[in-house]
Amino acid sequence: DNxxxxxxxKKEIGYIDTPKTKSxxxxxxxxxVNPKNKPKITRxxxxxxxxxxxDFAAITMSALDKNDLVDSGNILLxxxxxxxxxxxxxxxxKMIDRGTGPIEVEVIRAQIELKTSKEHLEVWAIDSDGFYSxxxxxxxxxxxxxxxxxxxxxxxxxxxxxx
Numbered sequence: 001d002n003x004x005x006x007x008x009x010k011k012e013i014g015y016i017d018t019p020k021t022k023s024x025x026x027x028x029x030x031x032x033v034n035p036k037n038k039p040k041i042t043r044x045x046x047x048x049x050x051x052x053x054x055d056f057a058a059i060t061m062s063a064l065d066k067n068d069l070v071d072s073g074n075i076l077l078x079x080x081x082x083x084x085x086x087x088x089x090x091x092x093x094k095m096i097d098r099g100t101g102p103i104e105v106e107v108i109r110a111q112i113e114l115k116t117s118k119e120h121l122e123v124w125a126i127d128s129d130g131f132y133s134x135x136x137x138x139x140x141x142x143x144x145x146x147x148x149x150x151x152x153x154x155x156x157x158x159x160x161x162x163x
Contacts, residue, residue, distance in 0.1 A: 016060070017045040019068035022114075024050050025058035029110075047115040054150070057081045057108045061160075071117050073162030079149055080156055081106035109150030114160075116145045123160050125153030132159075 007014035013026035024043040029052040043050050047070050050059055058080045063072035083106065087099035123136040123145075133155060138147035149158060 013043070015043055015045060019046075019070075020072075021060065021062040022046075022048045022069060023058065023060035024052070025060075027056050028052050028059070029055040029057060049113040051111040053109040054081055054106065057110070059108065059110055059112070061112075061114065070115050072160075073118060073121070075160035077112070077123075077149070077158040077160060078156060079108035079110065079158070081108050105156060107150045107154035108156075109148070111146070111148045114145045115143055116140060117143070118145075118162055120163055121145050121160055122163050123147045123149075123158055125149075125155045126157040126159055127155060 004018050005014075005016055007026075011027070013024065013028050015025070016023040022045045024045070028043065028050070048061065052059065058078070060078045061069060062076050063069050064074040064076055065072055067073075069075060083103055085099035086102055086104055087097065088095065089097040089099070119140065121138065121140065123138045125133045125136055127133040134153035136147050136149065136153060136158065138145060140146075145160070
């Protein structure tokens, strides 16, 4: 009733829009691009915009400290799409062989913009063992942190930190 949680069953998308957590999920991606090489806006939430190239994904950002996202210097970003066991086989929607480990996870490619009160934030890709795998190029322009995930350091988890 307050608009923080919403699902659109016809479009097969949903979102969470709270001060400490933002999420878009479902069939959110678009391959249609505009002249600036961005897909159509997937979802515009309060203080966050997502442009997703991957057709099916869940992109969630949560503050890991006591602050709201716009004031946080410690944020976890999780990007998840299709995941299945190695060697899994399907006949249409029916699984005919569940395969074996390891689980293979689709890389999500998206551009993310988050309003911030911080002057400096760094975006770090986190590998499957929880270690830093690389610093993602980012910029803060007019109080908006802008970066792209899923290209140079493809992974599921990112930390957005105040240096």
